[in-house]
Amino acid sequence: MVFQTTARCENNSEADSSRSDAYRCFLNQNEPNGSNLADPCFSDPFGGSDLLCFQSPTNLSAVEVQPTTPVAVAASSPSAPPWALKLTNRQLCVYLTGATAALGSERLNYGCQDGDVYGIPDRSQPLWRVSYQAKGSSQLITVGVAISYT
Secondary structure (H helix, E strand, O other): OEEEEEEEEEOOOOOOOOOOOEEEEEEOOOOOOOOOEEEEEEEOOOOOOOEEEEOOOOOOOEEEEEEOOOOOOOOOOOOOOOOEEEEOOOOEEEEOOOOOOEEOOEEEEEEEOOEEEEEEEEOOOOOOEEEEEEOOOOOOEEEEEEEEEO
C-alpha cells in the first residue's frame, strides 16, 4: 500500500544518515498512522523526483512523497548508526529519532518489538554487538547483530 502526498524535505535523514540518498520529510497531510513526519525517505535510484518513505526495512507499506522544493544530495556518514538492526535474538530494531531516554551514559537508540537497544553497535568484531534490554527487564545484555540495514 502506498500513501501519496507532498512534503517539505530536508537533505539529511536523522534515521539513516549513513546514506546520501536518505531524506527527512515534513508531510503536507498526515499519513494513515497519523504522523506528518517521514524519515527516512529514499530517492528513486532511476532518477525520478519522488521519494519513498518506510517505517522499517521489512514493512513494504510506503509513503510516496513529491517534494515541494528540489532536494539536494545529502552528506553521508558511513560511521553513523544504521537505520535498523536485525539481532541474533530475532528482534527487528529501528533507529529512534528525536529525544529518547538514557540508561547511564547510553542513549536509547533503537526500538524493537520486545525491547530496546541502548548505545550504538560495537563494530570492533566481525559480529557486531549491542546492549539490549528486553521489555520488563532491568538488565542489559549483549546481543549480536545479524543484519544491519543502511
